[in-house]
Amino acid sequence: MRMALKILLTNDDGPFSPGLAILREAVKDLGQVFTVVPETPKSATGLGLTLHKPVRVNKLKVDQEHIYLVSGTPSDVIYIAMNVVTGKPDLVVSGVNIGDNLSVQVILSSGTLGAVLQASIEGIPGVAFSASVDSPEELEEPEYRKFITRTSRIILESLLKTGFPEGVDALNVNFPPVITSEVVVARPARRRFSTAVVKRRDPQGRPYYWLYGQPVEVEKDTDVYAVLEDGKIAITPISLGMLFEHKVETIDTFLKEIKNRLEG
Amino acid sequence: MRMALKILLTNDDGPFSPGLAILREAVKDLGQVFTVVPETPKSATGLGLTLHKPVRVNKLKVDQEHIYLVSGTPSDVIYIAMNVVTGKPDLVVSGVNIGDNLSVQVILSSGTLGAVLQASIEGIPGVAFSASVDSPEELEEPEYRKFITRTSRIILESLLKTGFPEGVDALNVNFPPVITSEVVVARPARRRFSTAVVKRRDPQGRPYYWLYGQPVEVEKDTDVYAVLEDGKIAITPISLGMLFEHKVETIDTFLKEIKNRLEG
Numbered sequence: 001m002r003m004a005l006k007i008l009l010t011n012d013d014g015p016f017s018p019g020l021a022i023l024r025e026a027v028k029d030l031g032q033v034f035t036v037v038p039e040t041p042k043s044a045t046g047l048g049l050t051l052h053k054p055v056r057v058n059k060l061k062v063d064q065e066h067i068y069l070v071s072g073t074p075s076d077v078i079y080i081a082m083n084v085v086t087g088k089p090d091l092v093v094s095g096v097n098i099g100d101n102l103s104v105q106v107i108l109s110s111g112t113l114g115a116v117l118q119a120s121i122e123g124i125p126g127v128a129f130s131a132s133v134d135s136p137e138e139l140e141e142p143e144y145r146k147f148i149t150r151t152s153r154i155i156l157e158s159l160l161k162t163g164f165p166e167g168v169d170a171l172n173v174n175f176p177p178v179i180t181s182e183v184v185v186a187r188p189a190r191r192r193f194s195t196a197v198v199k200r201r202d203p204q205g206r207p208y209y210w211l212y213g214q215p216v217e218v219e220k221d222t223d224v225y226a227v228l229e230d231g232k233i234a235i236t237p238i239s240l241g242m243l244f245e246h247k248v249e250t251i252d253t254f255l256k257e258i259k260n261r262l263e264g
Numbered sequence: 265m266r267m268a269l270k271i272l273l274t275n276d277d278g279p280f281s282p283g284l285a286i287l288r289e290a291v292k293d294l295g296q297v298f299t300v301v302p303e304t305p306k307s308a309t310g311l312g313l314t315l316h317k318p319v320r321v322n323k324l325k326v327d328q329e330h331i332y333l334v335s336g337t338p339s340d341v342i343y344i345a346m347n348v349v350t351g352k353p354d355l356v357v358s359g360v361n362i363g364d365n366l367s368v369q370v371i372l373s374s375g376t377l378g379a380v381l382q383a384s385i386e387g388i389p390g391v392a393f394s395a396s397v398d399s400p401e402e403l404e405e406p407e408y409r410k411f412i413t414r415t416s417r418i419i420l421e422s423l424l425k426t427g428f429p430e431g432v433d434a435l436n437v438n439f440p441p442v443i444t445s446e447v448v449v450a451r452p453a454r455r456r457f458s459t460a461v462v463k464r465r466d467p468q469g470r471p472y473y474w475l476y477g478q479p480v481e482v483e484k485d486t487d488v489y490a491v492l493e494d495g496k497i498a499i500t501p502i503s504l505g506m507l508f509e510h511k512v513e514t515i516d517t518f519l520k521e522i523k524n525r526l527e528g
Binding site: 041043044045046047048049050051052054055056057072075076078079080082083084104105108109114117118121122151154155157158159161162163165168181183185190191195196197199200206207208209210211212235237240251253254255257258259261262263 | 305308309312314315316320321339340342343344346348368369372373378381382385415418419421422423425426429445447449459463464470471472473476501505517518519521522523525526527
């Protein structure tokens with residue numbers, strides 16, 4: 001018999017997101033589950049850490065389950081969980097996020113992914129789950145909820161059976177807005193949104209700006225296409241070490257130029 | 265004659281960092297320079313974006329130069345600069361950060377890098393500069409300041425001459441604490457700090473926690489080693505697309521397992 005797997009459950013939406021309850025339902029029989037989340041929603045915080053001020057940790061009881069609340073980011077959650085709540089977990093699961101986390105652009109700014117990527121720097125495998133829906137109500141629609149719970153569980157069970165894929169640090173799972181049993185491995189699109197800024201004026205007439213994104217045209221053979229056009233479940237493997245793979249020759253001329261000038 | 269290069273100068277330390285003035289000095293003759301920075305220091309915000317509240321943009325005049333201040337993160341700066349201040353820049357330079365930005369761990373949570381990586385998602389080449397010093401005073405020490413200014417300029421001039429290396433999205437430059445003309449291309453270490461959390465009590469006796477990092481043992485042949493042990497200038501090329509390169513076979517068994525269960 002093996003020791004119970006220590007699973008850290010987190011998200012970037014805080015304790016009251018229905019996505020958290022869904023993911024807890026999916027993992028509850030797979031091991032010993034610790035739930036540690038940001039106390040307030042922290043979407044789009046990326047891998048940000050709170051270093052300039054201290055964080056608080058509080059405990060909440062919801063549906064007979066203890067939830068630890070951290071006054072910080074999803075990345076803070078990883079370190080607080082490891083050092084204060086549970087010790088190093090065997091697996092981190094994050095989500096289920098309301099809204100997809102598709103494309104390089106979104107992956108690197110997402111708090112849902114931030115928790116998982118921060119964990120992977122610590123050598124802890126992680127899986128982020130996101131659903132391409134617009135509201136908690138859509139996520140909670142009974143048939144859809146059942147689909148997300150069952151599929152998340154199957155993905156994690158499969159992972160525990162086959163082991164984390166070699167050379168992969170984290171997995172990013174996105175569910176389409178429709179119920180399906182089709183699943184693909186997809187590389188991410190580079191961008192999901194074009195950057196837009198809208199100017200408004202406050203009651204004193206002073207300008208302020210909203211940042212928002214407008215979907216860009218979808219590239220074929222990407223995570224965005226798989227989920228939004230094909231209605232499939234997309235799994236994207238993330239390998240942090242590869243960030244810095246490059247053809248040595250491509251940088252050679254540049255390096256030589258610098259050296260000449262520095263020594264000249 | 266070519267059109268003046270449109271250069272966006274930013275950082276994660278705000279308008280009063282001496283690193284900003286040093287980098288402005290380094291780039292001022294290379295093109296038309298727009299300075300847009302977070303209005304308050306935003307270290308360790310990674311690629312975080314401000315989407316849940318609006319941002320303000322203010323203008324400040326320092327040493328006859330206009331500086332635009334954004335009430336947000338370094339990533340917000342990129343979008344505000346593009347949409348409100350200058351249009352799409354040709355090049356983004358970020359820094360000079362006080363403190364190194366070495367290792368995958370630090371690169372992905374750094375605000376200095378956050379600006380540059382966010383720009384690279386928009387197809388804008390960027391270079392982040394960081395100096396391995398502990399204080400503004402060290403950065404401003406006249407000989408050291410001259411070293412940083414001259415070398416940053418040489419690196420950028422070389423880049424403009426040879427073009428951005430193929431397949432590379434951004435460059436991460438770290439200066440050692442000592443003056444040198446030795447420069448190497450280095451892959452990043454995975455981690456720079458072990459995670460630590462220290463518990464304190466407030467005057468009411470309630471606990472709070474500080475997150476901080478303690479340097480881990482330095483891997484050879486990494487950016488950390490090059491800068492801190494060898495005292496060399498390290499340049500690390502970053503390729504975002506490679507984050508998602510993986511051997512297809514490694515994920516195959518896992519995918520088959522999921523498919524069997526989903527359809528079973």
